[in-house]
Amino acid sequence: MIVLGAGPTGENVAARAVRGGLSAAIAESELAGGECSYWACVPSKALLRPAAVADEAARVEGVTGTRLEPEAVLDRRDRFTKNWKDDGQAEWIRGVGVDFFRGVARITGVRSVKVGDAELHANHAVVVCTGTRAVVPPGLTAARPWTSREATSARSVPRRLAIVGGGVVGCEMAAAWQALGSQVTMLSHGRLLERVDEFAGDLVADGLRAAGADVRLGVSVTEAAREADGTVTLRLSGGTTVVADEVLAATGRAPRTDDIGLEAVGLTPGSWLDVDDTLRVRGVRGEGEEAGGWLYAAGDVNHRALLTHMGKYQGRICGDAIAARASGREPAVTDWADHACVPQVIFTMPEVASVGLSAARAEQAGYRVRVVDYDLGNVGGAALLADGYTGRARIVVDEDRRVLVGATLAGPGVGEMIHAATVAIAGEVPLERLWHAVPSFPTVSEVWLRLLETYGL
Secondary structure, eight states, X not given: OEEEOOSHHHHHHHHHHHHTTOOEEEEEXXXXXXXXXXXXXXXXXXXXXXXHHHHHXXXXXXXXXXXXXXXXXXXXXXXXXXXXOOHHHHHHHHHTTEEEEESOEEEEETTEEEETTEEEEOSSOEEEOOOEEEOOOGGGGGGOOBOHHHHHHOSSOOSEEEEEOOSHHHHHHHHHHHHHTOEEEEEESSOSSTTSOHHHHHHHHHHHHHTTOEEXXXXXXXXXXXXXXXXXXXXXXXXXXXXXXXXXXXXXXEESOTTSOGGGGTOOTTOOOOBOTTOBBTTOTTTTTTSOSOXXXXXXGGSSOOOHHHHHHHHHHHHHHHHHHHTTOOOOOOOOHHHHOOEEEEOSSSOEEEEEOOHHHHHHTTOOEEEEEEEGGGSHHHHHHSTTOOOEEEEEEETTTTEEEEEEEESTTGGGXXXXXXXXXXXXXXXXXXXXXXXXXXXXGGHHHHHHHHHTO
């Protein structure tokens, strides 16, 4: 099999297929390890963690010395990205028995791929794991904005940073750079974090404002320009103007499929790839005859769940499916986690963690739901964790089956708590049974007991 893209998803596909008895090759046009390792999850969390530690320490009486040293934080970030060198990652790929090719890979026909001058042919499958790229709206291009890549790899702290977009990237980078000394102005046409329950975005907006950021909701950029002195001028709906030293366009992602040869198999370059539950791409020219279902797509590129851990999960499923079909077996298809059990942690201040369906989406999906909220500040463990702890927890219950279908938590440290809800939702644990999972005292996890008691158990 041949894999296009050596990010976490592609690495997992290839390693899992080799484990299943196949030989594999993987091609990468940039750095082995992909977006996550160098411009997304790893560097962003390296920037955010010192700020979170300082924030937590400042909330406990008796602790002093919580000032960040920006240069040291950036140096720490650089160590986690290995200074944008992938020698170790490439060595790992080869170490698990996968052939590694550097260069742009393009599909040239059925199970055929060209990488530079090398022409490769797969006996069983080709897997697209090329991920996504940042989208810059046409109205911002003249300002030469940062994307998520520049925001996570910048070598110095801008004095003033404007952020356009209120999603995960915008909120996390606002928290990071405000803590490092930038004066952040955040501009969003809607509320923050619109894909999670509304209270979580409200708490994040409050947290950013408390940290000194200027958060403006319900606005849009009508004009943007990079001035002769290097500053950026943004004109907003309503007639106001924002001047900054840098501007970050945190305005969405697009699939990196525009230059990988999709046209050779009847697919549209630049499109998201539609897949079945074994990750086989639908609509491939000749499918069922000459093609035979040989093209797969895993990770962000199929638009199911644009998260590294979900891409790795899909990679494992995909590699197993290909290995099964290579041995003459059809892979088992079960209820996929990326349909209704996707966990996510947003590393803002406060943190936001969610899994499954929000209350609104559960209702849209046709569930008869009951929503239960609880103030995290009323949990004994939370009061000990931070003076004046502020946070909230919500569960969404399917009343017909009496199981959880969603959970959202917002507050300091909640990221390490969400897996409990993930297990409950994935396992469809009945509430009456879940009540016997006793949380330790005095931890913030005692909120699970309080939520179930509030429900009526």
